[in-house]
Amino acid sequence: MPxxxxxxxxxxxxxxxxxxxxxxxxxIANTPDAGEKGGRARPYEEWTKDELYQQARKVGVSGRSYMNKKSLIKSLRTN
Known part of the structure; x- marks a missing residue:
């Protein structure tokens, strides 16, 4: 049962x-746009810091409030 x-x-x-x-x-399965293919999802470099922060919040990245944009991108890619 699902x-x-x-x-x-x-x-x-x-x-x-x-x-x-x-x-x-x-x-990952609960993240919006996680399954998008074909280049429809924008690369993290085009996101604002606030958008990256909200995404990090959704996936549970700890220490996100102290991170700059570059650190948020790195954490999202490795988490």
Whole structure:
């Protein structure tokens, strides 16, 4: 039975099967635009610092309030 807290169940299952933790898989599957393909999602360099901060907040990046734009981008890419 699908978990109602997971927005993109197929993506979640694919990430878990690749070896991602359940927590990280859930964060990715619940992030808006996470599954966009074909260049529709803008690169992080084009985002404002506030947009990056909000995205970091959604995925649970700790220490985000002390980060500059470059650090937010790095954290979002590695988280």
């Amino acid at each position: 978990d109602p807290r997971i927005k993109n169940e197929a993506q979640y299952e694919a990430l878990v099967s690749k070896g991602y933790s359940k927590e990280k898989s859930a964060r």
